[in-house]
Amino acid sequence: MALIKNGLLVRDTFENAAGLDELPDRGAVLVSLDQWREHRDQLLRRRERLGLLLLSDQHPKEISADVHYFDLIALDFPGFRDGRAYSYARLLRERFKFTGELRAVGDVLLEQLHYMHRVGFNSFDLDSEQPLAEWKTAAGEFSVWYQPTADGRATATELRHWRNERLRASAM
Template sequence: MLLDRNGGFRPDSWRHLADDEAPADGEAVTISFKRWQAEPERWSDRTRPLGLRLSNDVPPAAFGPAATRFALIVLNFPRFIDGRAYSQARLLRGRFGFKGELRAGGNVLRDQLMFMARCGFDSFEVDAERARAENWPQAFREFEQFYQPAADRRETILRQRLRSWQTAAE
């Protein structure tokens, strides 16, 4: 099941192809980065919504330029303490102009959701039963303001202060 940044649950409508599986006509599928690299022309016909599954050790220079080709990118957290995909997400959003759906897969837990959402993730592969029991949607609302700029483009505390000082000075 997927949890959305806005707190809603929905089923996954994408099929995630293994590297030796063939897609049906017009079906929305994700493929691995390895498969994309091996035969980019095969997947460039644009007759279907195409998604990419990216492992967290692929350097930005390799995946960045092609990012806008995809409607969905799934980043992976092999263990929740492995935070490489946070930087991948920041770069996809901030530097490579990726506007599609950014999804977090793997070991996704409640207390990482806020960080993920701030780095640009839209959806999260979760155990729906546990997520409902522990009220995971609340995790997106635990803080009102933040100190750092991030992919959510919320105004930082520092910028808000600066604005209020400038208003006071006028």
């Protein structure tokens, strides 16, 4: 597996503890929702970076008041057809104001990276031999968007508006 974060190939600095019986003593960890609920105090006392893994049937409203504790939230795609996490990502970014790393994990296809980026993911766990090249292809596939979403890109409607303003200004 390879991790692309903010357009760069990086090393994953979080230890995936989601399946472990015991939490590691030190270092950044990624924990499950159950672990977070059960070991919340212990995890906060560690004073290490903290990541949370949410499965596709775990709505982020469960942790909406806690998002500021997490440096990383990973949303799982159990199959590429399961699109729930696209909505979760937008809710985390737009409604719950999560500003940390939002990572797509699981069955993540090249062709989906563009959509994932648009809804607010900024890192991607890819099963690929050329992750960086794949990311660059996917990220550059489109330059026009109609919908206002979490990535804050200007929509076609906004671009049209600005174009018309410019035309008006230059005509004066």
